[in-house]
Amino acid sequence: MKYLEYKGYTGTIEYSPEDNLLYGKVLGVMGLISYEGETGKYLEEDFKAVVDSYLADCRAEGKAPMKPFKGSFNVRIPSTLHQKAALKAMESKTSLNNFVAEAIRNQVEKESD
Structure with a gap:
């Protein structure tokens, strides 16, 4: 699925055969x-x-607009996986945050190919 991009916002592209109409949401x-x-x-x-x-x-x-995908999110994982990731990060002499970011980057780039 492709997306629309404008001023830092992303929108979906969907199709309704019943209405013969394209639609989406931010x-x-x-x-x-x-x-x-x-x-x-x-x-x-x-x-x-x-x-x-x-x-x-x-x-x-007078309100600040919401910034989508601001680069911060919580991830809930089993404690055993958290421990293994933290230990791998320490072994690699990097932070857990960088370790997780790199894992996500690798997966996203793999999916894009």
């Missing part, structure tokens, strides 16, 4: 911010319009 923000279009061009235009509208609403309300 990922990584609270609430539902959705958009639609009859063609890819119109879908992308509506995506950009809803992102701009969201940012304008935040400015008008």
Whole structure:
């Protein structure tokens, strides 16, 4: 699946055969911010319009817009896996954070090939 990107925001691209319509939602923000279009061009235009509208609403309300994928997230794993990863990181003379980031990077790059 490909995604739309605009001003640091990512949106999905989906298709509704019942409506003969493309649609999507902005990922990584609270609430539902959705958009639609009859063609890819119109879908992308509506995506950009809803992102701009969201940012304008935040400015008008004096609130900071949510930053999707800010680079920080919690991961819950079994304690035995946590211990093994921490020990491997120490053996590699790196932090657990760097060890996990590298493991994710390797998996994502492998999937992209």
